[in-house]
Amino acid sequence: GAGVSQSPSNKVTEKGKDVELRCDPISGHTALYWYRQSLGQGLEFLIYFQGNSAPDKSGLPSDRFSAERTGGSVSTLTIQRTQQEDSAVYLCASSLGQGGFDGYTFGSGTRLTVV
Amino acid sequence: GDSVTQMEGPVTLSEEAFLTINCTYTATGYPSLFWYVQYPGEGLQLLLKATKADDKGSNKGFEATYRKETTSFHLEKGSVQVSDSAVYFCALAPRAAGNKLTFGGGTRVLVKP
Numbered sequence A: 001g002a003g004v005s006q007s008p009s010n011k012v013t014e015k016g017k018d019v020e021l022r023c024d025p026i027s028g029h030t031a032l033y034w035y036r037q038s039l040g041q042g043l044e045f046l047i048y049f050q051g052n053s054a055p056d057k058s059g060l061p062s063d064r065f066s067a068e069r070t071g072g073s074v075s076t077l078t079i080q081r082t083q084q085e086d087s088a089v090y091l092c093a094s095s096l097g098q099g100g101f102d103g104y105t106f107g108s109g110t111r112l113t114v115v
Numbered sequence B: 001g002d003s004v005t006q007m008e009g010p011v012t013l014s015e016e017a018f019l020t021i022n023c024t025y026t027a028t029g030y031p032s033l034f035w036y037v038q039y040p041g042e043g044l045q046l047l048l049k050a051t052k053a054d055d056k057g058s059n060k061g062f063e064a065t066y067r068k069e070t071t072s073f074h075l076e077k078g079s080v081q082v083s084d085s086a087v088y089f090c091a092l093a094p095r096a097a098g099n100k101l102t103f104g105g106g107t108r109v110l111v112k113p
Helices: none
Strands: A005-007 A010-013 A019-024 A031-037 A043-050 A065-069 A075-079 A088-095 A110-114 B003-006 B011-014 B019-021 B023-026 B032-038 B044-050 B056-059 B062-065 B075-077 B086-093 B107-112
Touching (some): A005 A088, A019 A088, A019 A110, A031 A075, A043 A065, A043 A075, B003 B086, B011 B019, B019 B107, B023 B032, B023 B086, B044 B062
Parallel strands (some): B011 B107
Antiparallel strands (some): A005 A019, A019 A075, A031 A043, A031 A088, A065 A075, A088 A110, B032 B044, B032 B086, B044 B056, B056 B062, B062 B075, B086 B107
């Protein structure tokens, strides 16, 4: 597609429920990233996929968080047993490969509210 | 590890004023440097970038120069408009493959008419 697409744009869930957030990167982009932006804070790296390589999961805050990328394209970020501190905007980005040279294209994010 | 430090906001300016947002970084090697902008209610957009020392990135009247000697990448604009009100993020990425962006904390800019 023309840009990075994320769905849903907003999600309200009850504490303890599982949620799935979807990211559809730009066609042909081999690298995909998830970041989290909490209220009043900067962006926190969560996970990175590059082609068929093992993902870099070093930013995932707990084992309640997981992500997968199917067929080198669409990615799903899953949060199990959500907690109130999980409330944030979850941003997905993709790049052609060498993101260090090209930068990344971000989606508009999914605003997650845990009540 | 890599880190980015940028001035805290909010920065409040009048229209046509000069804007500077300071950004310094710590990284091994020679990273690429970026400024991203987030307008109210929108996602992050790449504003400009520089990939090597002394490069100047520019876009929409904004400029930033990659200063290796001072490890800085300050953002400037000579005459801001109300439409420049946004949050600005400085970021770096190592050159190596498998890199990821490290962001500063963001600086909120409010331009008043």
